Amino acid sequence: SGSQTAPSSDSSSSPEVIVKKEKVVASWLPIMQTTAYYVALKEGLFEQADIEIESVKFENPNQIIDSLVSSRADFGPPGAAAGITVLAEAKAPGTFKVYGLQGGGIKSGFINDGLIVKPDSSIQSFKDLKGLKVGTIPGVQWETILTYILHKNGLEPGSDVTIEQMAVGLQLPSVVSGAVNATLSLEPVGSIAEATQQAKRAMTNPVAMFIADPFYSGAAVLTTKFLQDRPETAAKVVQVIDEATRLANQNFDQYRPVISEYTALKSEQASYVAQPRLRSFSELDSTDIDSYQKFVDVFYEEGVLDQQMDVTEIMLDKSELA
Amino acid sequence: MSSSSLNRLSKAATSLLSVNIGTLILLAIWWIAAALELIDRVLLPTPAETFVSLWNALISGDILQDFGLTLYRSLYAFMIALVIGVPIGIILGSSEKIYQSFEFLIDFFRSTPATAMFPLFLIVFGIGDFAKVAVAAFAGALIIFFNTAYGVMNARKTRIMAAKVMGVPRWRVFRDVIFFESLPQTFIGLRTSISLTLVVIIVAEMFVGSTNGMGQRIIDAQQVFDMPQMYASIIATGVMGYGLNQIFLITENKFVHWKGR
Amino acid sequence: MSSSSLNRLSKAATSLLSVNIGTLILLAIWWIAAALELIDRVLLPTPAETFVSLWNALISGDILQDFGLTLYRSLYAFMIALVIGVPIGIILGSSEKIYQSFEFLIDFFRSTPATAMFPLFLIVFGIGDFAKVAVAAFAGALIIFFNTAYGVMNARKTRIMAAKVMGVPRWRVFRDVIFFESLPQTFIGLRTSISLTLVVIIVAEMFVGSTNGMGQRIIDAQQVFDMPQMYASIIATGVMGYGLNQIFLITENKFVHWKGR
Amino acid sequence: MKKPQEASISITGLAKRFEKSPLYQNFSLEIPGGQITCIFGPNGCGKSTLLNMIAGLIPLDSGQVRFGGRALKDIKIGYVFQNYRDALFPWLRAIDNIKYPLSSTGVSSRQCRLRAEELIHQFDVGFDLNRYPYELSGGQQQLVSIMRSLATKPKILFLDEPFSALDYESTLSIRDKLQDVFISTGVTIVMVSHDLEEAVYLADNIVLLTKRPTQIAEVITFNAGRPRTPNILSDPEFVRLKAYSLDVFRREANRS
Amino acid sequence: MKKPQEASISITGLAKRFEKSPLYQNFSLEIPGGQITCIFGPNGCGKSTLLNMIAGLIPLDSGQVRFGGRALKDIKIGYVFQNYRDALFPWLRAIDNIKYPLSSTGVSSRQCRLRAEELIHQFDVGFDLNRYPYELSGGQQQLVSIMRSLATKPKILFLDEPFSALDYESTLSIRDKLQDVFISTGVTIVMVSHDLEEAVYLADNIVLLTKRPTQIAEVITFNAGRPRTPNILSDPEFVRLKAYSLDVFRREANRS
Ligand SMILES: Nc1ncnc2c1ncn2[C@@H]1O[C@H](COP(=O)(O)OP(=O)(O)OP(=O)(O)O)[C@@H](O)[C@H]1O
């Protein structure tokens, strides 16, 4: 995008004649929850704020955190994994600040996850999984969530239910081929399942049902190093994402085509996938933070975290912004 | 083997067919399995659907860029592996002692998934493309070390003795004799390596993430449940691997004419 | 090579040290990089932390089960690859025509990540352990095909001629001569294959998912940023790979005594 | 005891070329069964190639090789290759190399051992046959090769410079032992030799070949009875034939 | 022209064993520089092993090899291996094999070509040297080996049965050509031969070896002037020495 600058309409841009662009590195995941970031790129919001973005796509949320910890990247746009951020913060306290949450909720009517089964399946809830196989995303985060939910339903993984961890791309094929009886899947798996009529959601937002409503699996994070070294730029990034989140929430359908530019979704799929609940920094309220806290508490209860974590310490505070 | 020109002619004529026999059998199995719906159509598309998907991707041109980028990354990684691998392999193989002191590391890293090492490469080489190239080059170089060193260790002693007794400088014995002695084995290493390099690049594009490349195509297609597109991309990748192997095979047949003599 | 008993003695004495030289260098680099905090402590633990973590996992015994399961799956897959790979490799290598008709498929699948083929294996073999074993066996068998066939094709013609002229039945020429001729190359294939099999099992445990095994340990440790645990698991895996390779090396040195003669 | 018709070899209209240049063109030769035929010719005239073609090891460009009506695969063949080193199996001990032609065709291990012992006795082997071929000296390897070729009691025996690595004494004794084998079994022997004395000493027929493109310069017959002993070296017919062969050979060798 | 002190070889207290059994024990031998020494002994007595040990190709168990005060690596050596086939480089054409000892030590390609042409002329080569070794017949390969060993004009030449695959005529002519090389350069030649006539014909000294464990049975000196021609074959001294050598050899060979 070069260094040539358009006359800026942004009030926060400095009045100097020569405007130097700040280079900022972002690590992002190609998922729906990242929509605000796509909108910001599409609308040129970063350029308007005199920020030059170097954008690095990852398939695995851990690598986003790795790149942030090693200071190879400055911030993670919305959609970085909320749970993994806390796990990393536990190992390296004071590294991250969360400035936005993304997910879904039953009351608010946004879909985050679902229990996916065959169209003709009789499974209606987790209780029906006794003696069956259920799949979920690989790794300890989702294994813990699923274990927690199964416990709440009176089932013991291993003896009553078999958990199969499987890459996102394998989840629908596994259900369709009968290799597993159900999967606990993040969007857009459920939307694609319903649209192709190969599978359906037996439950919508089960995680919200059993852990916290609303439920946030995604977070927008930046490093404290970035915040300390370049507070003004960090503030601008937060502002840009805030503005983009507002735009996305206002006109989500209008921005659907943009999603297919950045994710695996094809344009026709982007037109029907469920809209996620996107919470910008300025909108975050105590309900959101409570929900996040409940999610993190699950890690502690299931023994993944060996100390209790207070999420308010990891949340970005308005006073920290320049 | 065949020396008469008649043989050669008939060979050329049947080669195209014979090349296809194995492939044709596989296609037939695929076609039958799909036609009889032994496997759900959604999970295993018909060959026709797949090739239509491939064809569409080709004429729309969007597969070409991904193909080119993956090819570029694989070759880049392979070149690094080659330049590092062959000389080091020869040196390793030339002395049992030296080989033994690196044997543990070579066998260790050969048996560790390159992708598990990715966090380390990310730290050292940054988050750009080069980290992926580096990890593939690493995996490829290990294979080249291993094969070249083996080739050197299994070299015919008489030839090395012949060169030694001539008073040829030590480094020239390496370059002129041991290198050639190990060449048949080195070529096997190169072919294993180029395929592995391609595999690691694809896997990195798939699981580490990339905005382009065949690996990204495969995982995207997989995630949105577009099976014809996924198989089309896999086929394109496999054809790339075959093509790269053919280049080596042709080079090998030209240069390593003394095999088995 | 060394024939006097004196040599042998001194070799045995230095072997433990020499085995360690390469490894010691790497450990030293690691130790220095960690001590100087060239790399963030959270991402790269010190060797000490890592080995403590490995030690704790060992004495608590929880790594042993994962280790055992991964070893079991790898060996299972390798056995399948071996039993299928060697005979087919010999048959493929015995005739240029046959080899050519499968060359495309072999080079194709060798260059395609086994993980990309996983959806197919899932359909055929289900989601259980066996699907992982099957995909690893497939990847391993391809390497064995390739190496064995090469070994057969590069076999010394005179020996095969000698057997032919004796009127030895064709199948015995394969078993008694061509098999042995290709054995040095086959062993390279076996060693490449056992490592690859292990890698594919680990990757399958990591990305395809599993509730146990070293791959699952690695990815779990990675997700909770327990880096000492992650590197400890990688080290345990690498040691497993090294151990498996050593078994082959010892077998090879015992049986293939005629290399280079 | 001999059955002369058996295991005769007739080569007709043979042609063979390597790359551009022809080696044989319209070459015909009758090798009588139950006799010793020595092939004598300059280096590179195609003696080894001829033996290999007869034994069916390398293809002819055209022409035919017939074995008195029998098929090649039905005839037991023994072959000592010129590069005897490469033809031994390094994964088998010398003794097992010798037994291999028998054991591979299903002969019981006891029979194999008996035959091997017979051969060891016959050839008066003085070194350890439990070594691997690559641990043997050149001459020892060649002797193992010869013994292996005789293990099956073949009907046709091809010997390509079988004594080239043997020491003086061994050459003489093994030459005589081969003659003994010949007398007692009537095997057809086709031997390439560069030692004219040896060739005449052993042969019923001496085939003298020209340079490339290879033709038969002359076929010389020596009818002396057997067993021939070193006394024959002073037999006037022997001396005459040897001198005559040498003349023919020299004439051919020096032809431009 | 000869400088006898140069390139002499003295072996003292040599010991070598393979596996359990000793091959050499406390073996000493003086090989005078600027002379032709032929080593004659039964198969497997360790001739090739001896040459390899002198040339520094395989280790001694104990003992010393000295080259008149010089270090082995400072002496140009030519070597024709008994298994000449395996010693040629199959990736080089025959002509490049011959040039290789020169080209590998930095001699200009023009010089290499000139030397090769000289050798081709000297040995009157009649076949295409642009072929690869494995496309040559046994005898042709051996000739290429001999030419390669002479390319650098070595100070010491080791020949391990260098004529074993050559035809009658070639053996005679190359034997004489080697003698020419010897006369004009004074190279020290150490040759293993199984042909006693050849050995006595060429040698200044004939070293007769016993069976294992190998000792020197006798060293015989033949002082006839050079060039020696086939006439010498009827020289009484020649006949006497040959007969005597044979006696010694026979005696040793038949000793239990
Ligand atoms: N693969 C090949 N390609 C080209 N030429 C070849 C090949 N094999 C053999 N020749 C040529 O064919 C000719 C005959 O070779 P062959 O080995 O039969 O000779 P020979 O009579 O056995 O010689 P010698 O007495 O030296 O053993 C030689 O001139 C050789 O150069």
Ligand SMILES: Nc1ncnc2c1ncn2[C@@H]1O[C@H](COP(=O)(O)OP(=O)(O)OP(=O)(O)O)[C@@H](O)[C@H]1O
């Ligand atoms: N690697 C080895 N292991 C064991 N024994 C060996 C080895 N190499 C050679 N020998 C033995 O050493 C002895 C000497 O071998 P060498 O090749 O030197 O004999 P040679 O005198 O050259 O015989 P020839 O006249 O047959 O060429 C032989 O008896 C042989 O069996």
Ligand SMILES: [Mg+2]
């Ligand atoms: Mg020949």
Ligand SMILES: [Mg+2]
């Ligand atoms: Mg010898």
